[in-house]
Amino acid sequence: MRELLQSPAIPAPKFRYTPCVRSGPLYSVSGMVGLDPATGALVAGGLVAEARQILQNLRAALPDYGVGLEHLVAARIYTTEFARFAEINQVWEAFFADIAPPARTAVGVSALPLAAAIEIEFTFYREQTA
Numbered sequence: 001m002r003e004l005l006q007s008p009a010i011p012a013p014k015f016r017y018t019p020c021v022r023s024g025p026l027y028s029v030s031g032m033v034g035l036d037p038a039t040g041a042l043v044a045g046g047l048v049a050e051a052r053q054i055l056q057n058l059r060a061a062l063p064d065y066g067v068g069l070e071h072l073v074a075a076r077i078y079t080t081e082f083a084r085f086a087e088i089n090q091v092w093e094a095f096f097a098d099i100a101p102p103a104r105t106a107v108g109v110s111a112l113p114l115a116a117a118i119e120i121e122f123t124f125y126r127e128q129t130a
Contacts (some may be wrong), residue, residue: 001009008065010057011040014114020065027067027124031078032057047081047117051091054120065123072102074123081117082108088118 003029005020013019013030020029034043034050034056035057043053062068079088083105102122112119 005065007061009037009064011035011037012022014040019061022065025072025125025127027126029058029061029065029122029124030056031076031113031119031121033112033114035114041077042114042116047079047084048087048091048093050116050130051088051120054118055095058120058122065124067126069096071081071124071126073125074103075101075105076121077104077106078112078119079106079117080109080111080112082106106116 001023006017009111010019010032011124017030020027032054034063035041036043036053037057037060043049051052059069077088079085088106092104116121
């Protein structure tokens with residue numbers, strides 16, 4: 001069974017995809033770029049501002065998806081500015097200061113949607129209780 005999940009807390013997709021798909025205990029959150037929830041536009045400020053916004057948007061959407069950060073098992077980071085990965089890592093470490101972070105992969109890429117500097121996708125695992 002596949003359940004398609006949406007969240008009014010984050011900007012609606014700009015292209016045809018589902019923000020989060022649940023299949024059994026597995027939740028796959030589509031790659032997120034740093035969109036401002038109020039305007040739907042990429043936040044100003046570049047890489048660090050975009051990274052912060054992605055994580056803020058994720059946190060805002062989680063209640064609608066029915067999972068929490070404690071269910072996060074993997075994240076995949078894509079960036080066009082891999083030489084600045086230490087800055088991404090600072091944002092990441094601040095976000096996960098009070099909870100164990102998930103497994104993580106980071107990949108340098110030549111381009112991302114909407115000319116973003118960073119995109120992150122997430123995988124959650126949460127068994128349903130009766």
